[in-house]
Amino acid sequence: MSRIDLRTVDLKAINSMTKYPSIPTYHSLDPRNGGLREECVEFTGPVTLTEKVDGTNGRIVVLPDGSYLIGSREELLYARGDLIGNPALGIVDALRPVAETLTRVAEDERITVYYLEVYGGKVTGASRNYTGSRQVGHRLFDVAELxxxxxxxxxxxxxxxxxxxxxxxxxxxxxxxLSRAxxxxxxxxxxxxxxxxxxxxREVEKMSAYLADRAPRTLVALDGPAGPSEGIVLRSADRSVIAKARFQDYERTLRRRAARR
Incomplete structure (x- = not known):
């Protein structure tokens, strides 16, 4: 088995290969004004709907020898054994205990990346929708194997x-x-x-109503009353097609349309 030595490996390459890709919006965004157009992502077969949690993307990169890295969406923040980690958005503090449970000496040479949404605390302006006492939570939303x-x-x-x-x-x-989780x-x-x-x-207006029916309130409140959810993520069963639908995009688009009438 090849060993990846964190002291000598190109961390920029590790960072790039483990970044989470951008997810398209279910209805395409108009680059001129950020509004939604009527064109939408095409799905076939069964589609799983999950709540889109309003937090920040974190990742745990588990290397073949059981060492790990913790990162935000854009950068690596911490390596196992670091005395000082980047405190950005509380990601390291939230995910380090999780990372310690994931480490193992692997029997293969792959890298496994766990993507988790870190939310609550002071992570985003929407944190109050999940907690009144600044608790921090996390939810697994994807796993990649390299x-x-x-x-x-x-x-x-x-x-x-x-x-x-x-x-x-x-x-x-x-x-x-789900089995891995x-x-x-x-x-x-x-x-x-x-x-x-x-x-x-398929229509913007109908999708707005669909969101309100399917995901009106968050299901992951950490304490206190549940606030509004951010929206939903849509995935095909094999994850070959994925898209997001956010309340704010539909509300902004429909307001603009109403103003032009």
């Missing part, structure tokens, strides 16, 4: 970024993701429903 990291580490930065943005990361499909004792993002793709609203 099967040949040694090869990736030999690529130039531009090639790694193109590979990632082109869908090169292998994410666990829905059933495997159960086995590790990690709470996943709340599952709201599984629906047929043909039953998804």
């Amino acid at each position: 099967d040949d990291p040694a090869t990736l580490l030999g690529w130039p930065a531009e090639r790694i970024a193109a590979w990632r943005d082109g869908g090169g990361q292998r994410f666990l499909p829905e059933d495997d993701l 159960t086995a590790l004792g990690l709470a996943p993002a709340p599952r709201l429903d599984t629906v047929a793709a043909a039953d998804l609203p």
Whole structure:
């Protein structure tokens, strides 16, 4: 088994290959004004709806030898054994106990990346929707397995970024993701429903009403009354298609349309 030595490895490459890719909005965004257009992402078969939690993306990168890194969406913040970690948004404090439970000496050479939404505390302006006492929580929303990291580490930065943005990361499909979460004792993002793709609203106005019906309040409040949710994430069963639908996008778009009438 190849060993990845954190003292000598190219951490910029590790950071790039484990970043979470951007998720498109279910209805496409108009680049001119940020409003939603009527074109939407095409799904087939069953579609899983999960709550979109309003926090910040964190990741735990578990290396083949059981060491780990903790990062935000854009940068690595901490490596196992660091005396001082980057305190950005409380991600390290929230995820370090989780990371310690995930480490192991692997029997293969892959890198496994756990993506968790860290929320509450002072993470975002929406934290009050989840806690009145600044508690911090986290929910697992994706897991990626990088099967040949040694090869990736030999690529130039531009090639790694193109590979990632082109869908090169292998994410666990829905059933495997839930099984992994159960086995590790990690709470996943709340599952709201599984629906047929043909039953998804295609019009912006109807999708706005659909959000209000499916996800009016958060299901992951840490204390006190539950505030509004941010929206939903839609995923095909094999995770080949994924999109997000946020209340704020639909509310902004419909306000603008009403103002023009």
